[in-house]
Amino acid sequence: MAVQIVPMIKQDIPEAVECVQTAFADDPYFHWAFDSSAYNIDRNAASLAAHFQYGLNCNSPIYVAKVPLSDKHPSSIVGVCWWFGPQPPSKPTPWSIWAQDWLLSIRQFLLNVRFGGRGGLNLYRYHLWKTLQRETHDVVWTDPRGYYFCNVLAVSSAMRGMGVGKKLVEVVTRQADRDGIPCYLESSKGFPNLIIYEKMGFELVTEIDCVDGQDACQLYCMVRKPTMKAE
Numbered sequence: 001m002a003v004q005i006v007p008m009i010k011q012d013i014p015e016a017v018e019c020v021q022t023a024f025a026d027d028p029y030f031h032w033a034f035d036s037s038a039y040n041i042d043r044n045a046a047s048l049a050a051h052f053q054y055g056l057n058c059n060s061p062i063y064v065a066k067v068p069l070s071d072k073h074p075s076s077i078v079g080v081c082w083w084f085g086p087q088p089p090s091k092p093t094p095w096s097i098w099a100q101d102w103l104l105s106i107r108q109f110l111l112n113v114r115f116g117g118r119g120g121l122n123l124y125r126y127h128l129w130k131t132l133q134r135e136t137h138d139v140v141w142t143d144p145r146g147y148y149f150c151n152v153l154a155v156s157s158a159m160r161g162m163g164v165g166k167k168l169v170e171v172v173t174r175q176a177d178r179d180g181i182p183c184y185l186e187s188s189k190g191f192p193n194l195i196i197y198e199k200m201g202f203e204l205v206t207e208i209d210c211v212d213g214q215d216a217c218q219l220y221c222m223v224r225k226p227t228m229k230a231e
């Protein structure tokens, strides 16, 4: 089947949101961070859409995998991959990103009002994860040029194991190789994701243990060093 990998545009957002929601329905981090009894799928979709809009406004590398519409594929988007570009730690956050951070916070506030809350997101766990993630990046991100950070990667279940994820990732890893910049990702699913990412050139560097009482979630942190091509 002809799969096209193209940069995401605003019109792709609704289908990309659905692709991500479906792909992450059984994700361990998702189950740890959200209270299933209070989960609101529409609030979650609105939040994801706001985040994708943020990514587009920040000119983040976001790619979608598209197939021609058919009975088997009622949605043309079968995969999404969103990266943050490398940000050298010595440089301050650009004002344009800072402004988009604020815009996203305002959008999230308005969504809280519209939906009467965060749709089941456990705020304590969310902040715990963010803190642990920041501490881990401080230790693991040693390259002064920064890292391409894979923020979201999802492929529809019907299309997995067919090379779609690899094609989506390669758009940016090829660029990273040209730039000589490392790549980084976190996955809360050990199996089969560790094997899949190792095949894409990533190596496990550490794990983040998010623990709240009896409930725990482990995040596998992986780095891909740039491949230097022989001259």
Ligand SMILES: CC(C)(COP(=O)(O)OP(=O)(O)OC[C@H]1O[C@@H](n2cnc3c(N)ncnc32)[C@H](O)[C@@H]1OP(=O)(O)O)[C@@H](O)C(=O)NCCC(=O)NCCS
Pocket (backbone or CB within 6 Å): 023, 024, 153, 154, 155, 156, 159, 160, 161, 162, 163, 164, 165, 166, 167, 185, 186, 187, 188, 189, 192, 193, 195, 196, 197, 199
């Ligand atoms: C992780 C995910 C994006 C991978 O996408 P995919 O399209 O299935 O992966 P690909 O078909 O491109 O496979 C890449 C490589 O991994 C291998 N692979 C794929 N699935 C595998 C599996 N279940 N077990 C072992 N190897 C596997 C492929 O054979 C391929 O290897 P090759 O380069 O030697 O040919 C997809 O499985 C997914 O969306 N999972 C659910 C959401 C998720 O976990 N996202 C990641 C969060 S970090």
